[in-house]
Amino acid sequence: MDPQLAPPSTSHGSSIRLDRVTRSFAEVAAVAEVSLECAEGSFTALVGPSGCGKTTLLRLMGGLDHADRGTVTRESMRTSFCFQEPRLLPWRTTIENVALPLELAGVPRAQRIERANDALEQVQLSDAAQRFPHQLSGGMMMRASLARALVSRPQLLLLDEPFAALDEVTRYELDAQLRALWESQRFTAVIVTHSIPEAVFLAQRVLVFTPRPARIIAEVETPHDQRDAHAWTSDAMGTCVRKASDFLLAGISEQRR
Amino acid sequence: MSARADKAPRLTVRVLHASAPFAAIAVLVIAWALIKIVFDLQDFVLPSPWRVLLAFLDAPGPFLVGSFETALSATFGFLIAVIVGVSLASALSLSRLVERSVYPLTLLFQMVPLIAIAPLLVLWFGYGRPTIVASAAIVSVFPIIANTLTGLRSRDERHLELFTILGAKHLTVWWKLSLPSAVPSIVTGLRIAAGLAVIGTIAGEFIAGVGGDRAPLGIMITTALRNFQTDRVFVSVLLSACVGFTVFGAVSLISRVVLARWMRV
Numbered sequence: 287m288d289p290q291l292a293p294p295s296t297s298h299g300s301s302i303r304l305d306r307v308t309r310s311f312a313e314v315a316a317v318a319e320v321s322l323e324c325a326e327g328s329f330t331a332l333v334g335p336s337g338c339g340k341t342t343l344l345r346l347m348g349g350l351d352h353a354d355r356g357t358v359t360r361e362s363m364r365t366s367f368c369f370q371e372p373r374l375l376p377w378r379t380t381i382e383n384v385a386l387p388l389e390l391a392g393v394p395r396a397q398r399i400e401r402a403n404d405a406l407e408q409v410q411l412s413d414a415a416q417r418f419p420h421q422l423s424g425g426m427m428m429r430a431s432l433a434r435a436l437v438s439r440p441q442l443l444l445l446d447e448p449f450a451a452l453d454e455v456t457r458y459e460l461d462a463q464l465r466a467l468w469e470s471q472r473f474t475a476v477i478v479t480h481s482i483p484e485a486v487f488l489a490q491r492v493l494v495f496t497p498r499p500a501r502i503i504a505e506v507e508t509p510h511d512q513r514d515a516h517a518w519t520s521d522a523m524g525t526c527v528r529k530a531s532d533f534l535l536a537g538i539s540e541q542r543r
Numbered sequence: 544m545s546a547r548a549d550k551a552p553r554l555t556v557r558v559l560h561a562s563a564p565f566a567a568i569a570v571l572v573i574a575w576a577l578i579k580i581v582f583d584l585q586d587f588v589l590p591s592p593w594r595v596l597l598a599f600l601d602a603p604g605p606f607l608v609g610s611f612e613t614a615l616s617a618t619f620g621f622l623i624a625v626i627v628g629v630s631l632a633s634a635l636s637l638s639r640l641v642e643r644s645v646y647p648l649t650l651l652f653q654m655v656p657l658i659a660i661a662p663l664l665v666l667w668f669g670y671g672r673p674t675i676v677a678s679a680a681i682v683s684v685f686p687i688i689a690n691t692l693t694g695l696r697s698r699d700e701r702h703l704e705l706f707t708i709l710g711a712k713h714l715t716v717w718w719k720l721s722l723p724s725a726v727p728s729i730v731t732g733l734r735i736a737a738g739l740a741v742i743g744t745i746a747g748e749f750i751a752g753v754g755g756d757r758a759p760l761g762i763m764i765t766t767a768l769r770n771f772q773t774d775r776v777f778v779s780v781l782l783s784a785c786v787g788f789t790v791f792g793a794v795s796l797i798s799r800v801v802l803a804r805w806m807r808v
Contacts, residue, residue: 348708349708350704350707350708365708367705367708369701369704369705371701373699373701373702373704373705375702375720375723377723377726377804378804386709386719387709389719390706390709390710390711390715390719391709391710418804
């Protein structure tokens with residue numbers, strides 16, 4: 287069966303493992319000896335200072351870049367990427383953009399339209415199916431981008447600061463939506479973000495990185511089973527955010543010394 | 544301010560914008576008439592606008608047939624240029640090696656003046672439409688090649704990355720990303736080429752046009768010049784401009800309708 291046509295299951299067999307991965311650009315190390323493993327169905331957030339190499343790490347995970355040393359083992363067959371920018375094709379309508387991964391995989395038109403409609407419904411963007419990208423707001427474009435990442439029913443979803451450019455209210459809304467989608471579909475998710483509260487809200491664990499070259503300095507478990515409508519302001523979340531922030535600041539201070 | 548008061552200036556501006564080209568033409572015609580009167584020029588040097596109009600109204604049939612013939616040749620030449628130009632540029636874009644070897648040749652071909660290769664065209668295609676069409680195609684093909692190639696190269700690298708992660712093959716990337724990305728640039732090339740096709744057609748008619756009942760505008764110009772019928776030369780020249788304007792307008796209109804989604808990009 288075409289993997290694109292396989293029905294979604296509640297338990298995917300995907301996981302990704304990085305073993306002593308190093309990547310340099312023009313002899314400047316972006317990632318140094320990073321080892322990590324994401325269990326199937328887990329949600330991991332990578333946080334660190336700007337330019338520390340988080341995005342490089344995510345690109346290595348997605349196969350968009352290759353490590354100089356070390357190995358990246360991706361057991362998942364279906365990997366989707368949600369970039370910092372929506373990257374919608376301006377000459378295609380929203381639904382045509384969302385259906386693109388299926389189109390490239392050779393899924394028949396009727397099926398891909400049906401599935402694209404489902405994906406749009408999941409991100410609450412059905413009303414904008416026939417609109418062109420220039421007719422969408424920033425939040426709607428990111429929703430479309432998320433729908434495009436979800437349409438192929440990924441086992442591994444890699445998100446590179448997907449909501450960084452949005453206003454805070456839209457960002458909260460999309461974070462809640464992403465969180466709900468992950469809870470219902472349980473794909474393996476890895477998100478890179480600058481926002482510690484966002485990382486704590488979304489993920490089960492937060493990996494804190496040092497300034498460049500990226501090295502993991504701490505792993506913070508989040509109170510992921512205590513989320514509700516007020517999760518952003520709960521004490522447990524606050525404690526976790528403080529803990530991750532302390533590690534981050536300690537890493538920056540240590541690097542400066 | 545009331546809505547009615549808002550509408551009034553907007554309407555005035557719109558009327559001004561719509562009438563501006565006609566006003567410019569009227570000024571030109573008045574200046575033309577004045578030059579003739581002030582410098583007391585003879586009709587065979589500069590006929591009056593009125594005399595040119597009369598020359599057309601006296602026997603409009605041949606002029607209209609000539610315009611149709613010229614427009615037909617220009618359209619054929621333009622269509623051939625579109626097919627050859629887009630295909631060649633697409634082939635060049637698929638391989639850097641082919642592009643590096645063939646593109647300079649197309650550039651060289653563009654540098655050769657039409658008048659220099661016209662005798663060869665007559666030799667190969669004979670007198671009449673085939674040479675005229677070839678001339679139109681040769682003159683108009685280069686902007687299409689250049690613009691198509693520029694457009695195909697201008698795809699967004701971030702979109703390319705998206706296609707890469709989605710596992711798209713080389714040809715799929717070309718068909719679904721590079722070519723659609725190139726459309727606005729191709730359309731610009733087509734607009735330039737539309738005007739050039741008419742110039743190429745008239746030049747081709749000067750060299751290989753055939754007289755008679757269905758003489759094209761190029762032949763009507765040379766015939767009228769030989770007979771010192773400058774008023775008829777003016778009519779033919781003005782009609783050539785009209786043909787050019789029509790072909791350009793048609794290409795622009797078709798581009799707008801067919802490629803509506805790219806026009807908003």
